[in-house]
Amino acid sequence: MVEIAKPEIKFNVGEELFRKYWRVLKLARRPKRDEFQKIALVAAAGILIVGLIGFIIYELMLLLP
Numbered sequence: 425m426v427e428i429a430k431p432e433i434k435f436n437v438g439e440e441l442f443r444k445y446w447r448v449l450k451l452a453r454r455p456k457r458d459e460f461q462k463i464a465l466v467a468a469a470g471i472l473i474v475g476l477i478g479f480i481i482y483e484l485m486l487l488l489p
Contacts, residue, residue: 455463
């Protein structure tokens with residue numbers, strides 16, 4: 425008779441997850457001032473663009489009906 429190998433089931437998921445998060449935290453570093461300013465500028469531009477698109481759609485909905 426042929427035995428089928430059963431997959432190993434891990435119950436200790438928290439420890440593995442903690443190790444993954446810890447590895448990422450060890451690799452992370454604080455951004456330099458100019459790098460942070462560029463990221464903030466891009467994020468602000470994205471927020472403004474999404475807001476502008478939403479405002480345009482809102483105005484069109486008021487005018488069309």
